[in-house]
Structures are given as C-alpha cells and as structure tokens.
Amino acid sequence: MNAPLFDAKQVRRAFSRSAAGYDAVAQLQRLAEARLIESLDYLDDPALKREPPRRVLDLGCGTGHASALLQKRWPKAEILSFDLALPMLRQARAASKPASRWLSNPFARAPVQVCADARRLPLAEGSVDVIFSNLCLQWVEDLDAVLNGFRRALKPQGLLLFSTFGPETLWELRGAFAQADAAPHVSPFVDTAGIGDALVNAGFFQPVVDRDEEVTLYPDMPALMHELRALGATNALASRRATLTGRGRFAAAAAAYETHRVDAGLPATWEIISAMAWAPEPGAPIREGGADLVAVPVSRIPIRRRA
Numbered sequence: 643m644n645a646p647l648f649d650a651k652q653v654r655r656a657f658s659r660s661a662a663g664y665d666a667v668a669q670l671q672r673l674a675e676a677r678l679i680e681s682l683d684y685l686d687d688p689a690l691k692r693e694p695p696r697r698v699l700d701l702g703c704g705t706g707h708a709s710a711l712l713q714k715r716w717p718k719a720e721i722l723s724f725d726l727a728l729p730m731l732r733q734a735r736a737a738s739k740p741a742s743r744w745l746s747n748p749f750a751r752a753p754v755q756v757c758a759d760a761r762r763l764p765l766a767e768g769s770v771d772v773i774f775s776n777l778c779l780q781w782v783e784d785l786d787a788v789l790n791g792f793r794r795a796l797k798p799q800g801l802l803l804f805s806t807f808g809p810e811t812l813w814e815l816r817g818a819f820a821q822a823d824a825a826p827h828v829s830p831f832v833d834t835a836g837i838g839d840a841l842v843n844a845g846f847f848q849p850v851v852d853r854d855e856e857v858t859l860y861p862d863m864p865a866l867m868h869e870l871r872a873l874g875a876t877n878a879l880a881s882r883r884a885t886l887t888g889r890g891r892f893a894a895a896a897a898a899y900e901t902h903r904v905d906a907g908l909p910a911t912w913e914i915i916s917a918m919a920w921a922p923e924p925g926a927p928i929r930e931g932g933a934d935l936v937a938v939p940v941s942r943i944p945i946r947r948r949a
Contacts, residue, residue: 702778706734808913
C-alpha cells in the first residue's frame, strides 16, 4: 500500500483553526464559487425539461456561503452541507438565517450540516441529484476513488460540478522554497487532462473541463503565507518537515521569491480548474479503475429448485 500523500488530521486541524476568519480572506474562493454557480444556469434551462433537484450536496461547504446560494436557487430542495472541519460547520450554522426566516417561505428548507469526509461519503447509492464542490478536491490524494464515490451517490443523469486547483498554482512559492529547502512545501495538483481522464474512468458522461488563471499580489512572502494560514491552506503533506522551517530557510525562500517581484508587488498564481459531468443512464455498470463492474439484480438470477 502506498504511503498517504496528505495528513488528513492536519487538513482537518488547519481548516478548523481558520474557520472564524475564513470569510475575510476567501476572495479567490468566492470567485471560483461564483463561476460554478453560474454554470448551474444550464441545469435550469427549460429546454432540458429537467425537474428541479430534490437533494443537493455542497461538499467542502466551509462556512456555508455556497449552500445558502444553492438553497436560494432551489428552495424546495434539501441542501446537504458537508465539511471535514466541525468549526466550519458551526460558522455555517451561525451565519445561516434564523429558522423563522426560513419558515417565512413555506417551501424553503435550511441546509442540513454534516461533518463528513469526501473520501467516505455517508450517502446511500443513487440518493443525490447534484454534487457541488468548490475548491475542496485538491486535498484528496486518490481522485479516482473519490469520483467513484460521487458516481455511486448520484442518481442516474445526476450532475457533478466541482472546482480544484491545477499544477500551476503557487508555482512561484514552490520554486522559492525548492531553492531553500529539500522538504516539500506546496502540494502537487492534478492537471486538466488528469481530471478529464478520472471522470471518464469513473463512468461520467459528457465531461467538460475548464481552466482559468488568477494572479494575486502581496507586499512580501510573509503576507502570502499569512493569508494561506488564514484560509487553512497550510502544508498538509505527509512528507512535510516534522520541525519548523527555520528562519534561515524561510529567509532564503523569501529572497528567491523576490526575483518574481513586479511593480504592484509579489505575484502568486492560482490555476483554477472547473469540471462538469453527468452520471450515466440507469442500469449502467459501476466503473472502477476504468473497468466496468457488472451488477446483476437478484431477481434476474435463475434459481433451480430441487424436486
């Protein structure tokens, strides 16, 4: 068995610590979220003649911002807000409208918040119409396995819509630390081709993968690192250095980063990959590792009775 890429406990701790101040620094996350939400307009196109979804999963919901938008779009739907970090869900609950306001609309339902891991979704097979996930899957090391889980949870012809970071993300920071420290400091990310292949291997149909690049600017590298900690995006690699980086290594990395400075400050590149795909028709076999797993209903198995 291969060693895990990420320390899941560290991921949970980092996002738990960042929950209280997350919204104040989540501008990039809101931008990616807005693009995903806009993509849902396609699902509501009358020409598709689709019924509005009854159950929608917001996976990696954080403080619940997208969950509220999804509930507003589909007030009759049950919105499931899943996150690995319980403090994030507490922030989502505190920020949600009071029950009396939800009840002012007789069809509105407050989102259901569940502390859950994307790698082990506590959902029945074929129980969700839409899975929405904004900048969560970059913390998952086995994308194929997670997509197989999504495929199982989605109803036939259900929609999967997610965003994640691509390999160009924070390339400046990765290179700066590589000149100062042999230990890794920035996570590896899957590229667009890898995401497309993973969707097809999991049995999804009509996958569409888009790529956008954003650049944010900082006065210096410590300001960037401070924002990453505030977002919970700290180094959670299982192979990370067990001790502190140290002033010498950090100073050397900061000096290396300075070679990228522009007039407006130090740039940080973010490659945002968005993907949309559909679960297959009813009766399609489950796929794992790119191969079909044949499932035969018990009612179709002939049984011979002894005389």
